[in-house]
Amino acid sequence: MAVLQPARLSGSDLLRLGGSGLRARPLRAVLSALGIAIGIAAMVAVVGISTSSAASLDRALAALGTNMLTVAPGDTMFGEEATLPDDALPMIKRIGPVTSATATGVVNDTSVYRTDQVPKGETGGLSVLAAQLDLLGTVGAEIASGSWLNAATGRYPVVVLGDAAARRLGAVPSVYIGGRWYPVAGVLRQVPLAPELDNAVLIGWDAAKSYLGFDGHATTIYTRSVESQVEAVQAVLAPTANPESPDEVQVSNPSDALAARRAASTTFTALLLGLGAVALLVGGIGVANTMVISVLERRAEIGLRRSLGATRGQIRTQFVAESLLLSLFGGAGGVLAGFVVTLIYAITQGWPTVVPLWAVAGGIGATLVIGAVAGLYPAIRAARLAPTEALAAA
Template identity: 85%
Template sequence: MPAPQPARLRGSDLLRLGGSGLRARPLRAVLSALGIAIGIAAMVSVVGISSSSRADLDEALAELGTNMLTVSPGNTMFGETATLPDEALGMIERIGPVTSATATGKVDGARIYRTDQIPAGQSGGLSLLAAQLDLLATVNAELARGAWLNAATARYPAVVLGAAAAQRLGDVPSVYIGGRWYSVVGVLQQVALAPELDNAVLIGWDAAKQYLAFDGHATTVYTRSIESQVEAVRAVLAPTANLESPDEVQVSNPSDALLAQRAASQAFNALLLGLGAVALLVGGIGVANTMVISVLERRAEIGLRRSLGATRGQIRTQFVSESLLLSLLGGVGGVLAGAAVTLAYATSQQWPTVVPLWAVGGGLAATLVIGAVAGLYPAIRAARLAPTEALAAA
């Protein structure tokens, strides 16, 4: 007759066993779970508050043009000013990480006057630029008053004044350029990302060609790209803009704000890793301490179960499952508490609320790892107790 085999514990059995151990000592279980919850809540809240603060910082730095690069013609090998090919803008727009691109072109020989009575030599030094219709969106420019050029006005004698140009010319309904009056349809606010536009008068691309003999070549191409790909985009801008002569193309360097943003991101990451590790270590010590005391106090239970046929493996599994359940309860409570703290603080600071999913998932996963590690030694110790020894110690 074959020897009887011990019954296998199902998942529901392990859940009941682990739960019964916690229900037998509810106050201790609550305090132990609270220790885990505080550690996880501290980690999640620190991560959430730091991420929310970083999101607010990223928005502020984005306004400084961290992902904007400019392309302009350089010099030829003979020292003359080069020109960008007509297809330069279209080719740049095809670069994958580039999210938007637009251009302005300097209209040579055109002088801008407030009235037709001003002597020719007193133009005020303002520049006339032909502009693409999507210029405002790319450089984050806003209107002080009036309207921007559209598909209709860009073909007719109409202009938009930069902030400094408007101050010099005054509140005029029209300006005199090249023997023709041009209606002023709008005035820009100061443009932080492209200050050269402040001293410019902007005219539609087609109107500049029709009325002022504009050659159609862009003199500045503004590009915005995915921030993580700015350096990669910069590396290909020159050959993309002018495949035959990339040395005749000048490309701006990434802004210092981008470097500041990445330095801040690295500092935040180091801080989060350090604080999270300390919080999890404290929680793990609390669970391990609880489980060790639980084994010492429950020797009689262990001895009785062993005498009724429970194997050492089943004893180990029981205590590990109890430790996992205790840690998981604390982890769930900690995640919820940390998210609530993040929401409250971010709202009070008028920040965007950001609780990274990796922090939530990592917090729960960490509690399970902590529970398994912290409960493993007490579980092995409990399984090693012989039934007679356990019952005699009780």
């Protein structure tokens, strides 16, 4: 006599069975999905708002020059002022983690005047600095008016004024330096990372050599490095700039803002993990509660299906599929709601809107795990009901 084998449920069959339970009680399904949606939305919103806030803080700290170091000549063993070698800047640029490096050089014995009628002693404390053309990008400087030096003007007697220098000299089309008039090409805004530039008149490196007798030695080298390698770069800057006499090189210490930036990142990570776990726990309890009640109310359906030949495995699979669908709908709605909340809040605060991809994928993935775990016990309970017991209880 042939033994009958129970039919296997296909994926489409599982979707229909799981969806039928939700369609039969749409209000309860919506309210249950809303519960998990709120939990996931809270998690995504917390992650998004915290990440957006961290991005804003990160941008503010970056403006403080967390990855900028400066190199300057120190003193010789005899107490005299040292000089950096001519190849100090090219050598520093070869350091792997260094992303950019530039330099300025003091033009000695040179004064700046508004007109040629000003007495020589009244210099106003302004200095003349030879500048590399890539200075602005490295130190984070901006042009307030006019333009910066370029490959052409950097070779001719043209200058750019620092913010404080422009205020002291006034709105002049040219300045008087060393017996020659120098047209003013532009004016810088204040440079928080390099305040010495505010009181300077900047001229191209080649022009300083040609017209002002500049010796070509850099007096300040500005470097930007990969943030995680700032300390390592600091350790090799002096021997790289002056291999023969590294003790004659002064290197600045990493900014305190770098430590603050890393501490803030650690704090935000701990906050996200704690609040996200609580939100997921709340959502899981809601789904489990809904599925337990669903099993109690649908004992007649379970008994009828068992009497018609449905196996315990098929009953378990049906309720687990229903739990997964419920969680998936709630999770998708929660992710969308969390993104919208993050977007609105970030816009009102003037922050960049940042919702990490892992938060979106993690929210959906977490809802599926929650749905499987929360629906497992009710599914097992439903599968254990005997057909006669289920029909009698109904």
